[in-house]
Amino acid sequence: MPRTVDHAQRRAQITDGLVRVAAREGLHAVTMRSVAAASGVSLRLVQYYFDSKAQLMRAALERLEAQSHARWAARLAALAPDPSARAVVETCLAEALPTDEESRAFHVVWTAYASLAMTDPSLAEQPFADGPRRLERALTGVLERARRDDELMAGAEPAHEAARLLALGHGLGTSVLVGQRSAGDAADVLRYHVDRLFTSAVRRGARTGGTGTSGVPASPP
Amino acid sequence: MPRTVDHAQRRAQITDGLVRVAAREGLHAVTMRSVAAASGVSLRLVQYYFDSKAQLMRAALERLEAQSHARWAARLAALAPDPSARAVVETCLAEALPTDEESRAFHVVWTAYASLAMTDPSLAEQPFADGPRRLERALTGVLERARRDDELMAGAEPAHEAARLLALGHGLGTSVLVGQRSAGDAADVLRYHVDRLFTSAVRRGARTGGTGTSGVPASPP
DNA sequence: TTGTTCGTGATACGTCTGTATCATAACGAG
DNA sequence: CTCGTTATGATACAGACGTATCACGAACAA
Numbered sequence: 001m002p003r004t005v006d007h008a009q010r011r012a013q014i015t016d017g018l019v020r021v022a023a024r025e026g027l028h029a030v031t032m033r034s035v036a037a038a039s040g041v042s043l044r045l046v047q048y049y050f051d052s053k054a055q056l057m058r059a060a061l062e063r064l065e066a067q068s069h070a071r072w073a074a075r076l077a078a079l080a081p082d083p084s085a086r087a088v089v090e091t092c093l094a095e096a097l098p099t100d101e102e103s104r105a106f107h108v109v110w111t112a113y114a115s116l117a118m119t120d121p122s123l124a125e126q127p128f129a130d131g132p133r134r135l136e137r138a139l140t141g142v143l144e145r146a147r148r149d150d151e152l153m154a155g156a157e158p159a160h161e162a163a164r165l166l167a168l169g170h171g172l173g174t175s176v177l178v179g180q181r182s183a184g185d186a187a188d189v190l191r192y193h194v195d196r197l198f199t200s201a202v203r204r205g206a207r208t209g210g211t212g213t214s215g216v217p218a219s220p221p
Numbered sequence: 222m223p224r225t226v227d228h229a230q231r232r233a234q235i236t237d238g239l240v241r242v243a244a245r246e247g248l249h250a251v252t253m254r255s256v257a258a259a260s261g262v263s264l265r266l267v268q269y270y271f272d273s274k275a276q277l278m279r280a281a282l283e284r285l286e287a288q289s290h291a292r293w294a295a296r297l298a299a300l301a302p303d304p305s306a307r308a309v310v311e312t313c314l315a316e317a318l319p320t321d322e323e324s325r326a327f328h329v330v331w332t333a334y335a336s337l338a339m340t341d342p343s344l345a346e347q348p349f350a351d352g353p354r355r356l357e358r359a360l361t362g363v364l365e366r367a368r369r370d371d372e373l374m375a376g377a378e379p380a381h382e383a384a385r386l387l388a389l390g391h392g393l394g395t396s397v398l399v400g401q402r403s404a405g406d407a408a409d410v411l412r413y414h415v416d417r418l419f420t421s422a423v424r425r426g427a428r429t430g431g432t433g434t435s436g437v438p439a440s441p442p
Numbered sequence: 443t444t445g446t447t448c449g450t451g452a453t454a455c456g457t458c459t460g461t462a463t464c465a466t467a468a469c470g471a472g
Numbered sequence: 473c474t475c476g477t478t479a480t481g482a483t484a485c486a487g488a489c490g491t492a493t494c495a496c497g498a499a500c501a502a
Binding site for chain 4: 005041042043044045
């Protein structure tokens with residue numbers, strides 16, 4: 001074989017260019033040429049690594065999902081061993097808010113893809129329906145254990161609470177993206193919500209019981 | 222003047238065509254030609270009533286907003302005179318969920334516009350930031366009066382609760398749009414939330430006190 | 443009736459898009 | 473060294489897009 005270049009890296013370089021274009025000018029400004037320019041390669045190269053624009057778009061979405069999952073897993077891993085349910089919940093929701101510019105870029109592009117998926121079922125039923133469903137199930141598990149440990153407010157139902165948390169996180173994130181409120185204000189509302197979900201006892205550093213497994217899947221979809 | 226046609230009606234006919242196209246194939250499929258075909262007129266007519274595509278897009282967004290406000294006002298007007306705060310809140314949130322096909326179409330297109338607005342500030346800061354802000358203020362007013370009447374759970378802060386309600390409504394609506402959950406499930410979560418916001422007394426048909434004004438603005442933005 | 447303006451149609455133009463084609467440089471196997 | 477596969481560049485092509493232009497019918501004012 002002749003000189004070999006790391007294909008995966010090249011593909012990542014190009015999809016990252018796509019994300020930059022989409023974050024700055026919107027997903028409608030993503031063309032084979034604009035992506036090539038943004039990633040510093042020629043149009044031909046984009047064609048070489050992605051047979052069609054549809055493939056390129058799908059690859060970029062998959063990369064976004066993988067990156068998001070990586071950030072999320074890293075935050076969970078940075079937690080103290082055997083973390084409290086409240087810590088896990090807050091960690092899961094911390095990624096939902098666009099706090100810095102990089103996070104904002106991610107959410108802008110992700111939202112644009114979600115909007116696309118609403119009229120194009122072929123494009124990613126998995127990331128937008130399956131992904132959140134799995135996350136919601138995982139959160140439900142965490143909350144069920146929290147309830148057994150008496151960390152939850154009376155009358156809280158884990159499944160409904162998980163749905164509420166995720167929907168609230170998404171809704172607040174969107175409100176920040178459109179400029180309705182600041183990320184700080186959104187974080188306040190989120191804290192207000194979590195304060196009313198858990199018993200007001202001081203945050204304990206570790207749970208008192210449990211199976212040892214965190215209940216949150218560690219591998220990407 | 223020669224034979225006169227109702228310009229406003231023609232413009233409405235065309236923007237409605239745009240919304241149909243956008244709801245079925247996405248906002249990226251909206252072209253001067255596709256809109257013309259969907260509204261049963263010639264390309265030239267679309268150009269005649271809208272000088273540019275940007276104007277057409279803005280007009281369609283304004284019509285969407287006006288229609289949404291009309292539906293919302295109609296629901297409020299259909300309520301019993303001097304309605305309970307809970308009834309007002311539930312009415313405001315009922316529109317947030319895409320329950321039927323028409324509502325789904327509206328939300329799909331609205332979301333696509335919101336996604337556009339994130340990278341194109343010129344397009345509508347008002348509908349996406351100002352509008353929700355005003356709605357949130359109005360809801361806050363309703364909740365403040367409800368608190369005075371002891372209809373709210375202990376410790377509820379009207380401003381935070383209003384933000385929570387709106388964010389939750391939007392988040393749940395989006396989860397329905399992407400197929401993550403059914404509209405019925407979303408309504409269950411919403412009811413779960415409202416049940417925990419108001420005191421669990423049976424819903425009263427009318428408030429006991431108040432100024433007489435509903436606290437909700439009656440005219441469009 | 444005549445004329446001027448509004449409303450409508452058909453069609454053309456330049457640009458940008460996704461994709462395809464031709465050509466060639468780099469590099470390892472034989 | 474030579475050859476064939478891999479990687480990259482320059483350019484071409486057909487279609488769709490937004491917009492502009494030319495042309496004609498329809499209706500009221502004079």
